[in-house]
Amino acid sequence: MTLLRQILVPVLAVVVFLGLWELLVWANGWPNYKMASPSDLPPAFARYWELFLVMGWQTLWRTVVGLLLAIVVGVLLGMVMGFSRTMREALYPLLVGFNAIPKATVVPIVALIFVGKHDFNTILIAFMISFFPIAVSISIGLSTLEPEYRDILRALGASQATIFWKIALPKTLPEFFGALKVAVTLAFIGTNLMEIVSPHGRGLGALFDSGKTNSDYPLMFAVLIALAALGILLYYIVVALERVFAGWAERSPT
Amino acid sequence: MTSMIEITGVKHAYKTAAGPLPVLNGLELSVAEGGFVAVVGPSGCGKSTLTRLVAGLMKPDEGVVKLHGQPVKGPRATVGMAFQNPVLLEWRSILQNVMLPLEIVPTKTSKKQQEERARYLLSLVGLEGFEDKRPSELSGGMRQRASLCRALVHQPEVLILDEPFGALDAFTREDLWQTMHQVKAKEPFTGVLITHDLRESIFLADQVVVLSGRPARTQYVLEVPDTGPRDLDHLYTPEAAEMLAILRHQIEIAQGRAPAEESAA
Numbered sequence: 001m002t003l004l005r006q007i008l009v010p011v012l013a014v015v016v017f018l019g020l021w022e023l024l025v026w027a028n029g030w031p032n033y034k035m036a037s038p039s040d041l042p043p044a045f046a047r048y049w050e051l052f053l054v055m056g057w058q059t060l061w062r063t064v065v066g067l068l069l070a071i072v073v074g075v076l077l078g079m080v081m082g083f084s085r086t087m088r089e090a091l092y093p094l095l096v097g098f099n100a101i102p103k104a105t106v107v108p109i110v111a112l113i114f115v116g117k118h119d120f121n122t123i124l125i126a127f128m129i130s131f132f133p134i135a136v137s138i139s140i141g142l143s144t145l146e147p148e149y150r151d152i153l154r155a156l157g158a159s160q161a162t163i164f165w166k167i168a169l170p171k172t173l174p175e176f177f178g179a180l181k182v183a184v185t186l187a188f189i190g191t192n193l194m195e196i197v198s199p200h201g202r203g204l205g206a207l208f209d210s211g212k213t214n215s216d217y218p219l220m221f222a223v224l225i226a227l228a229a230l231g232i233l234l235y236y237i238v239v240a241l242e243r244v245f246a247g248w249a250e251r252s253p254t
Numbered sequence: 255m256t257s258m259i260e261i262t263g264v265k266h267a268y269k270t271a272a273g274p275l276p277v278l279n280g281l282e283l284s285v286a287e288g289g290f291v292a293v294v295g296p297s298g299c300g301k302s303t304l305t306r307l308v309a310g311l312m313k314p315d316e317g318v319v320k321l322h323g324q325p326v327k328g329p330r331a332t333v334g335m336a337f338q339n340p341v342l343l344e345w346r347s348i349l350q351n352v353m354l355p356l357e358i359v360p361t362k363t364s365k366k367q368q369e370e371r372a373r374y375l376l377s378l379v380g381l382e383g384f385e386d387k388r389p390s391e392l393s394g395g396m397r398q399r400a401s402l403c404r405a406l407v408h409q410p411e412v413l414i415l416d417e418p419f420g421a422l423d424a425f426t427r428e429d430l431w432q433t434m435h436q437v438k439a440k441e442p443f444t445g446v447l448i449t450h451d452l453r454e455s456i457f458l459a460d461q462v463v464v465l466s467g468r469p470a471r472t473q474y475v476l477e478v479p480d481t482g483p484r485d486l487d488h489l490y491t492p493e494a495a496e497m498l499a500i501l502r503h504q505i506e507i508a509q510g511r512a513p514a515e516e517s518a519a
Contacts, residue, residue, distance in 0.1 A: 155309040248345040
């Protein structure tokens with residue numbers, strides 16, 4: 001029953017959404033070069049399905065690599081800032097400033113510095129846009145650890161490393177996964193930004209761009225839907241990982 | 255009996271932006287092996303600093319803290335601690351929480367023996383059947399009981415209790431006082447209890463130390479004639495009323511609300 005609800009309700013919501021979209025286009029009598037309707041999408045997918053598979057995979061793997069890089073760097077930065085007050089005070093303004101720069105403006109710069117290195121460029125932008133929430137969440141999680149947690153182990157002679165592995169790290173996991181959910185969608189934005197702004201014929205962003213060039217509006221909308229599907233896929237992978245590693249933080253409804 | 259905890263002439267000041275802030279100024283304390291001392295005093299007078307000194311988490315500017323005749327140089331595995339906040343690890347079961355110190359302290363016992371000991375302690379405090387529960391599934395009093403088991407699992411010589419019952423309701427608190435006596439009868443330790451509750455101090459301890467306001471020195475020491483387990487009715491005897499009156503008066507002096515005079519009793 002609950003499983004049925006967990007699957008059926010979201011599916012129903014998607015169907016309702018598509019229905020309203022179709023209705024909106026139909027009621028206004030919009031031609032599909034103004035706004036494509038859901039019924040225009042299957043033909044678009046059918047026509048270009050090979051491209052969707054290839055481009056979708058390119059977008060997906062570069063997003064995931066960028067995200068993994070963001071996790072490694074974000075966790076390390078977060079640890080440095082979480083344990084050292086001096087480092088926190090030194091790095092925070094830099095990080096906030098860096099995060100405030102719209103990444104769309106960084107794309108041409110990166111594309112120019114590493115000209116021709118398409119995969120690397122895309123991963124770099126995906127990383128740059130998504131490491132910030134991870135670093136902040138880890139640093140806050142570590143710096144707000146109640147002193148008693150440290151003391152119960154420190155009083156027994158435990159090392160800082162032991163305290164980190166046994167207490168600080170697991171205790172920060174719920175915050176980490178919360179940040180990771182934000183970072184997943186951000187990483188997608190980063191990948192596509194690079195693919196669209198600096199077209200090099202790879203990824204769903206490039207497919208979107210070619211749709212634009214050819215005035216193939218159903219294709220453009222089909223790309224958006226494909227991106228949404230990939231985003232949902234990655235998001236729920238993170239949710240599944242969260243269940244495994246930080247499921248304890250979820251209180252069972254009583 | 256030999257002295258388990260010996261604190262002599264301890265002075266300590268915290269470094270703050272506004273200059274040094276003295277918290278302890280002439281702390282004297284002596285607890286016999288197997289003894290139980292309660293430390294009371296006005297808020298912010300340095301009681302928690304005292305626990306951190308005994309636990310070896312910090313060193314005093316002046317004076318000596320000795321455990322078993324040995325000066326305390328740093329943390330040692332012969333100390334167990336419990337705080338007002340039970341600080342149980344939410345991702346572990348109650349049993350795993352209790353066994354945590356055994357992962358730090360080197361022991362010769364097998365994993366199975368360790369688990370048996372943890373289960374035994376949990377049954378001693380009335381948590382039998384809750385071994386596999388998560389801390390979030392337990393009430394505040396039960397969590398505090400589990401925290402007590404964790405503090406005792408590695409058989410420490412000294413148990414430091416920093417207001418462990420402070421956040422509990424009155425009935426739960428009285429339940430836990432009795433549990434403390436039952437535990438101490440089976441698992442002997444030398445206890446240091448920080449508390450704000452004068453009834454708690456004379457019910458649990460055999461010696462009550464009153465600290466003066468900050469910077470704290472030992473202002474008054476009350477010997478409680480009862481030792482060993484006692485029941486709650488003891489708190490309503492004329493002797494108890496007299497002890498409480500003395501302590502209350504000493505606290506008023508410590509707070510500066512009553513003039514200091516020699517031998518108030």
